[in-house]
Amino acid sequence: MNKLVLIIQREYFSRVKKKSFIIMTILGPLLMAGVLIVPVWLAMRDKTDHQILVLDHSGLFIEKLTNTTEIKFTYGSESIASAKLKLKDGPFDLIMEIKGDALNDEKTTPVLYYKKQPGISTEQYITNQMENILFDYRLQGDSIDIKKIDNARRQVQLLTLKVTEDGKDEKTNTELNMGIGFGCAFAIYFMIFLYGSQVMRGVIEEKSNRIVEVIISSVKPFQLMLGKILGVALVGLTQFILWIILTLVLQTAITTFLFKDELADKVKQNSQIEKVMKNDLTAGITKMEKVETPNEAIALFNDLDKVNFSQIIVCFAFFFLFGYLLYAALFAAIGSAVDNEADTQQFILPVTIPLILSFIIAQSIIKDPDSSMAQFFSIFPLTSPIVMMVRLPFGVPMWELLLSMVMLIIGFLFFTWLAGKIYRTGILMYGKKTTWKELGKWLFYKG
């Protein structure tokens, strides 16, 4: 036992002290923060102001296009040639010319002139506006009462309620559940690969350094394998915790010091724009009934409260740990069977197939979290760490969860035992390219 601790210590400290670990630990949160911040930053940058000069020869759109904070419409009547001159030095960066009978002639196409191409969203905003206006005109032309149409339409929002064990209703948020499930599943998937392959490389290193026989004259091969797997698990845990801490610190720092004012402004503006856009888009079709537009952020927080976080955190820790342990044992076995990393491909593929399969299955499980397929794969040990995490936020019966956990532990013990048998023989084999057949034979060698 004491020797196992020594091995774990070495595996842990030799990795934690490495430059690459320190760099990855610092770079990880920067990347994560980048992923979170860059879109916001880009969104802020992307919204450039547009001054649009509208030359409307049909007269249908004059004073009808709605301005936003970014897009301002001005209406003119000069010729396009003289307007284009204004584009060069004038205040307008876009000119839109509408010719002929836009209401009846389908071939009439408005033309947008630019010096610098506007973004897709600007173009879309303009076409949406024009379509809505034309829609209204046409209905009026056919003497149809717009109000009647509005009244005929009714928006339906589905409220999903979960009935809990004690018979109470509970509001759930499907998108949120999906997000949490996929997030956890992806984290587990990523970490199994990241740290599993570290175990594999460690085994290959020991083998190619030829130190392995020196060590296993002092400890059992199984102890060495287990020590490595547990040591790397601790490295993973350390790195994960540091990442979370650093990410939080970084995010708080950035939001408080850099974007404080801008961010607050933007949030306000964005919600305004959305409201305006929504109103505009639906204006022609439906009269926006006094539908409550609840503050979405607050609603999200309310929904977050409904998610059983303590269960998800416990299950995440469990499925991550045992999922990693199971796969790390397989990766260790692969490492022992080869002489260098280049030879690992043929063995890695079959090991990764269940992991990748889990992710493909997850797509359909999201649609039907209680199907028999979902049940099977969330209990089968090789796929359960990922599939169960996807199902979990939708609510899983306790007996299924417990069965899945027990199966994973059994799977872990079985695969570690199996891997131990391969490992024990593999680490002492040099120079031969191992085949699957041989790997099978090793299982039956006596200790």
Added chain:
Amino acid sequence: MNSILEVKNINKHYGNYQALKNVSLEIPEKAIFGLLGPNGAGKTSLIRIINQITGPDSGEVIFCGEKLAPKHVDYIGYLPEERGLYKKMSVGEQVMYLAQLKGLKKNIAKEKLIHWFKKFEIESWWDKKVEELSKGMQQKVQFIVTVLHEPKLLILDEPFSGFDPINAQLIKNEILELREKGSTIIFSTHNMGSVEELCDNIALIHKSEKILDGTVSDIRKAHRSNTFHVIFKGNLIGFTNALWAGAEILEKKSVGDVHTLTIKLLRQTTPNALLEAVLQNAEIISFHEIVPSMNDIFISVVENKPALNTQSYFTE
């Protein structure tokens, strides 16, 4: 004589391949025991069983009168043929780690390591990374780690590979010193010169079986083939006539009237009869029996041929 290690009727299979066939050995205490055999004979399999890296299919190993058990690994030191160190680790950390794996307490390990590093004059290496050391330097570090815990039984597989002659001598002296202090050494090598120089006993394994064992001197005596080396001055024809049917000349070389011959005595011919024949015709310069070297014995036993191949030496 007490034996520290007894190997009894060991069998070991790898799949259909039988690596060891009913091998029995007895290794006396404080001996330097040569474990010989061609490549793939089963030496390493046997060594791994003694080190409990693998277990035998049948048979048993007795260490110091007890059945071999996991606790015994701390009394055995093993320098494998395929050996190395963690390249990225510093020498100091590495030797401390390996010493502690052998069951030494941290402070004792440190004390002993400092002693050895001083002895080998390599204190300056402590903080270096292993990859900065030359192959020979790494071997020295490895040797220290193997013997550090003063094992009762030391198993050295090709210990001199990678050493220059000076360091090889240094290691030889250390091995002899360890024996003086009470260690028993199993020494596996293909270098027959060092076997003759160091070993008291040997066992020869060939095709998974032990085919020869005993003390080096007994084995060499047993493989004598009644062959003598004679240098004399005088008449060669008279000499050969005098020998007539009693002996066979395996090799001869003449410079002027000084003749050097290798003679195998036939049937009941004694060395004295040979000398008598020579004395009538010549003046003896040198006369001695050819005792086969371990190298010759190794080759002859493995190839199942007599120790001196008469055919190839016959020049008439």
